[in-house]
Amino acid sequence: MSGPANVPEDVDTEDCLLNYSYIFSPDVLKNKVAFITGGGSGIGFRIAEVLMRHGCRTVIASRSLERVQESAAKLMAATGQRCLPASMDVRQPETIKAAVEKMLRVFGKVDILVNNAAGNFLCPASGLSFNAFKTVLEIDTIGTFNTSKLLYQKWFKDHGGVIVNITATLSYRGQMLQVHAGSAKAAIDAMTKHLAVEWGPDNIRVNSLAPGPVSGTEGFRKLGGLLMAAADHCKVIPLQRVGTKTEIAHGVLYLVSPAASFVTDFNFLPE
Numbered sequence: 106m107s108g109p110a111n112v113p114e115d116v117d118t119e120d121c122l123l124n125y126s127y128i129f130s131p132d133v134l135k136n137k138v139a140f141i142t143g144g145g146s147g148i149g150f151r152i153a154e155v156l157m158r159h160g161c162r163t164v165i166a167s168r169s170l171e172r173v174q175e176s177a178a179k180l181m182a183a184t185g186q187r188c189l190p191a192s193m194d195v196r197q198p199e200t201i202k203a204a205v206e207k208m209l210r211v212f213g214k215v216d217i218l219v220n221n222a223a224g225n226f227l228c229p230a231s232g233l234s235f236n237a238f239k240t241v242l243e244i245d246t247i248g249t250f251n252t253s254k255l256l257y258q259k260w261f262k263d264h265g266g267v268i269v270n271i272t273a274t275l276s277y278r279g280q281m282l283q284v285h286a287g288s289a290k291a292a293i294d295a296m297t298k299h300l301a302v303e304w305g306p307d308n309i310r311v312n313s314l315a316p317g318p319v320s321g322t323e324g325f326r327k328l329g330g331l332l333m334a335a336a337d338h339c340k341v342i343p344l345q346r347v348g349t350k351t352e353i354a355h356g357v358l359y360l361v362s363p364a365a366s367f368v369t370d371f372n373f374l375p376e
């Protein structure tokens with residue numbers, strides 16, 4: 106922790122933290138396994154790091170094998186935990202199935218799913234092609250469903266589990282140039298509630314975590330300029346500042362930990 110606001114350390118690059126101060130017990134996720142989509146970069150990378158620092162083994166899965174391989178090497182070096190890189194596209198169930206089967210062969214189980222993969226860009230509705238709108242819905246919304254369903258079929262149905270969906274606050278008030286991403290994330294928030302109700306009897310908790318702008322990320326590089334230019338955007342954030350990747354990862358850590366054992370069907374907003 107540093108400074109009066111207790112903001113935890115972060116680095117803006119795709120690198121692990123140089124210093125990490127524990128809030129939770131370091132072995133709170135000992136022997137757990139987490140599958141993190143988009144875990145090779147940005148928020149997903151930091152989520153993988155923080156979970157691994159708490160004893161968790163991870164699979165980080167995205168389209169670029171090179172990216173997840175490089176990130177897995179950094180994560181293992183910094184945390185001493187195992188990280189399995191997997192190449193898959195959340196729009197293609199066969200590729201997810203192959204990655205999940207590989208994980209089950211290597212780790213023998215899975216406890217946690219973090220649906221973090223997403224695609225986004227700034228574009229007015231009038232300029233958005235039909236395929237552009239569809240592409241973002243396919244990656245964010247359908248990708249979250251595809252991955253959740255495969256994990257459910259392959260493991261969670263018989264063993265229980267916990268799912269965290271990374272969404273966004275974009276649709277809460279409406280946002281210029283973001284009809285595609287705002288619609289996609291709102292649908293995931295709805296999906297979270299449906300799946301929490303359907304899968305609760307199988308001992309599966311499902312929550313979504315909706316950040317506003319987060320520093321040191323591709324999302325912020327793509328959207329931050331616009332958001333910050335929009336009439337002192339920070340003033341509408343309760344803490345009057347953007348969040349950090351470590352803070353989002355801490356929200357996920359709480360939601361997947363035993364401290365949240367009765368928390369499900371919940372939209373958790375760290376900002």
Ligand code: HXC
Binds near residue numbers: 227232235237238327
């Ligand atoms: C308008 C665009 C566009 C742009 C692509 N398209 N970029 N339209 N403005 N900047 C259109 C294309 O022309 C095409 O439509 C369609 O979208 C699909 O584009 P492809 O390049 O073929 O798609 P694909 O290769 O699958 O790439 C998906 C992607 C890309 C979303 C376009 O940017 C990507 O892979 N992004 C992943 C990383 C990312 O975006 N991270 C940020 C997440 S941040 P046509 O009609 O021409 O075929 C985030 C923050 C939320 O979500 C909240 C912040 C506060």
Ligand code: NAP
Binds near residue numbers: 149196221320
């Ligand atoms: P990011 O680094 O670009 O993360 C997105 C990840 O998703 C990448 O690792 C990407 O890897 C992967 N991905 C994209 N399309 C995929 C596909 N079809 N199949 C599998 N993986 C795919 O962006 P970020 O800013 O950290 O965002 C992470 C999450 O936080 C997203 O859900 C985003 O919407 C959310 N969020 C971000 C902010 C912010 O300010 N950054 C705010 C609110 C919410 P590949 O390219 O290798 O596939």
